[in-house]
Amino acid sequence: MVESEANLTKTYDAIVIGSGAAGGMAAHVLTSHGLQVLLLEAGKKLPIERELRSMEWPYDNPYRGSLPPDQHSLTFNEYTIRNPPYGPGFEKAKHLKSYVGNTDYMKNIVVDERENPFTGTNYAWVRARCLGGKTNIWGRLALRLSDYDFKAKSRDGYGENWPISYSDIAPYYDKVDLYLGITGVKENLPYLPDSIFQRPTKLNCAEVTLKESLAKMGRVLTQYRAGVTTDGLKHNKYRSRCYGRGACERKGGCDIHAAFDSPTGLIYPAMDTGNLALRTNAVVSEITVDPKTGKASGVRFIDNQTMKDYAVRAKVVVLAASTLESARLLLLSKSRLHPNGLANSSGHVGHNFCEHIMGPGVTGRAKNLIGKPPTLDDGRPGGFYLTRFRNLADKHPKFIRGYGFEGGSGSTMFPHGTDTPGFGASFKEEVRKNQGAFISMGAFGEVLARYENYVDLDSVVKDKWGIPALRFHYKFGDNEHRMAEDMKETAQEMFEAAGFEIVHVRSRVLTEGWSIHELGTARMGSDPKTSVLNQFQQSHDVKNLFVVDGSAFVNASCQNPTWTIMSLCWRSCDYLADEFKKGNL
Amino acid sequence: MSTNDPIDLRQDRRQWLKTSATVLGATLLPLPAVAAERSQAETAPAAPEAKPAEAKSTARFLTPAQHTLVDELSETIIPADTHSGGAKAAKVADYIEQVLHESFDDSQKALWREGLRLVDLMSRHYSSKSFVDASQEERVAVLTVLSNNDHMTDLPEVRFFIEIKRLTVRGYYTSKMGIHDELEYKGNRILQEFVGCDDQGPASS
Numbered sequence: 141m142v143e144s145e146a147n148l149t150k151t152y153d154a155i156v157i158g159s160g161a162a163g164g165m166a167a168h169v170l171t172s173h174g175l176q177v178l179l180l181e182a183g184k185k186l187p188i189e190r191e192l193r194s195m196e197w198p199y200d201n202p203y204r205g206s207l208p209p210d211q212h213s214l215t216f217n218e219y220t221i222r223n224p225p226y227g228p229g230f231e232k233a234k235h236l237k238s239y240v241g242n243t244d245y246m247k248n249i250v251v252d253e254r255e256n257p258f259t260g261t262n263y264a265w266v267r268a269r270c271l272g273g274k275t276n277i278w279g280r281l282a283l284r285l286s287d288y289d290f291k292a293k294s295r296d297g298y299g300e301n302w303p304i305s306y307s308d309i310a311p312y313y314d315k316v317d318l319y320l321g322i323t324g325v326k327e328n329l330p331y332l333p334d335s336i337f338q339r340p341t342k343l344n345c346a347e348v349t350l351k352e353s354l355a356k357m358g359r360v361l362t363q364y365r366a367g368v369t370t371d372g373l374k375h376n377k378y379r380s381r382c383y384g385r386g387a388c389e390r391k392g393g394c395d396i397h398a399a400f401d402s403p404t405g406l407i408y409p410a411m412d413t414g415n416l417a418l419r420t421n422a423v424v425s426e427i428t429v430d431p432k433t434g435k436a437s438g439v440r441f442i443d444n445q446t447m448k449d450y451a452v453r454a455k456v457v458v459l460a461a462s463t464l465e466s467a468r469l470l471l472l473s474k475s476r477l478h479p480n481g482l483a484n485s486s487g488h489v490g491h492n493f494c495e496h497i498m499g500p501g502v503t504g505r506a507k508n509l510i511g512k513p514p515t516l517d518d519g520r521p522g523g524f525y526l527t528r529f530r531n532l533a534d535k536h537p538k539f540i541r542g543y544g545f546e547g548g549s550g551s552t553m554f555p556h557g558t559d560t561p562g563f564g565a566s567f568k569e570e571v572r573k574n575q576g577a578f579i580s581m582g583a584f585g586e587v588l589a590r591y592e593n594y595v596d597l598d599s600v601v602k603d604k605w606g607i608p609a610l611r612f613h614y615k616f617g618d619n620e621h622r623m624a625e626d627m628k629e630t631a632q633e634m635f636e637a638a639g640f641e642i643v644h645v646r647s648r649v650l651t652e653g654w655s656i657h658e659l660g661t662a663r664m665g666s667d668p669k670t671s672v673l674n675q676f677q678q679s680h681d682v683k684n685l686f687v688v689d690g691s692a693f694v695n696a697s698c699q700n701p702t703w704t705i706m707s708l709c710w711r712s713c714d715y716l717a718d719e720f721k722k723g724n725l
Numbered sequence: 726m727s728t729n730d731p732i733d734l735r736q737d738r739r740q741w742l743k744t745s746a747t748v749l750g751a752t753l754l755p756l757p758a759v760a761a762e763r764s765q766a767e768t769a770p771a772a773p774e775a776k777p778a779e780a781k782s783t784a785r786f787l788t789p790a791q792h793t794l795v796d797e798l799s800e801t802i803i804p805a806d807t808h809s810g811g812a813k814a815a816k817v818a819d820y821i822e823q824v825l826h827e828s829f830d831d832s833q834k835a836l837w838r839e840g841l842r843l844v845d846l847m848s849r850h851y852s853s854k855s856f857v858d859a860s861q862e863e864r865v866a867v868l869t870v871l872s873n874n875d876h877m878t879d880l881p882e883v884r885f886f887i888e889i890k891r892l893t894v895r896g897y898y899t900s901k902m903g904i905h906d907e908l909e910y911k912g913n914r915i916l917q918e919f920v921g922c923d924d925q926g927p928a929s930s
Contacts, residue, residue, distance in 0.1 A: 520919050564801060
């Protein structure tokens, strides 16, 4: 791989801001069409294999895998009781991290909360400023959306339909499947279309029990559809096929890159085209505008380390900084021609902010597995996905939209059941006997996109680089809370029906943001008055500006968004390259 | 740690010992007078406050006596049995020493100092022996009182029990002993093929 230096005196065909799933995909597609692209990443390029150390045993780690004592990661209680910005009150911690940064393997991947403050309503905002962003640590569940999601308004009357249908994006889902690799099993579900799957993982015994019980209820449990290559990718020399290396239940990165991450999956191959330059440590503060044409002319950025200001020009600007950072950048890019921020004549930038609600779930024990010899349940990218069953054929009386469950079972390196009461010989034996019998799942449900859930800029608080912080005005609503109640009840019912002993039913809704699936702050639509982007994620207002990350989503659906972000981005960048060549941008 | 006032807690503990007596049976009673307990408290080996300069040079949080006490407490929580070694063999006390030594949490450190003192005091109260000198049954009896009353988190000795159990569990199940000998963990290896129920069904029954 040849890393090409950024030339700041050159006018690039396109600047891509952000190097996560969306930015990596934009870099890949645009360079493959021959455009000269500059990719900007706010963080540094980490020696990622040395961070992740997938096979390190806890006893070989100075902190047994925990966060070093001079660092602190925020807990649920702290997110609940304390208010943003979360910096104050943790003075003893040299670095303060979001809840995800709670291991020695994650600590350098997620940002320091004090350097990156935000204000307003409580929010567990997980940010990874480093090459590849959150793709370095994603949960890798890779699901498609369907017309149940794209045309949800037509089904229940709420919100807006997407300006695309499943048939528009399906070919791009196929491209993403084939280019990046995905494991799973075909189920022929209209509401959760199949991908082009590589070799599937296998369900273990408790999971099979649950699957068979659910089938009698007409519900579907399928192997975890993971954005992981299980057969390998002949066209990619930076990634290995999955060979069960490591304790995969320790979520948070795969150091052989069988699980997709943006650098090895997209950015390094894009560099090999010779068309991509990369500038890390580039904290973009503004998208600049040509005062005559009103079009985007490039960006200004601050070097993360030296704090020096730079400007760089391009014919097209592609924003892929993540749903919330992209909204922030649009709002920051105010000018005479764009007084409300760039691409914001509709006033919808920052609004219609949505995501997934999570927390409710259940843990049980498969009684027939108690006391059995230990089994090998680890080394797979995930356990199972229990697909949506609400508001498909019938209509739930208390809420609209749906939810699915992620779960798994079996032995793990650090055993389940250490919360067993007591101590001594009986405690030790309990933990040993039960370690392979636990099964657990938690729900992810659609949070409705509402105009009144939004972010804007704080007028006082600034980040380490002097850039105004984001302010949150965001709360779960009644539909979400009624759905969460149902999640808890159905979780328990399904485990009871499967004959599991119920160990714990979780009803607690986790802090807003916990799912790390924030979406919808610059939604697509065909009406420029009520949407920010057209169906190709192109700004209605500024023709040479595209926003290709999760901010373009019209609703959140209940499926994990990464695969859709990348498929949409591929489609939009094909369009972008075509328009670019025609001279239309 | 604003509730960490020894006088108030001693009164609470009398109340609590009455409750726990019904749990454990009458063998551990009668209750001593408050004054007697107080005099024991004064003679019990108090955890010396580590002087900052000392802490730097010796790099230890626990005194040798406290280290031995932690060793025995952790072994009582996760003992050796016919299946595998216990917390002592897994050097859990060394792990706890490291965690406490490096901790920036003064309230955690204070809880450990106070908790170790109080547990030893309880042992002297019940069996007239220090915890380290007490028999296996006597040690179990002390921790049973704490474990059976683990909802009484206003008491530092209860909070201490929860804390030492947490760190013992953490230290033990992240040790070689815990992972390989005790749980016979099969993962974290390179697999030619994923393993599922069909593969392990017959073998595991």
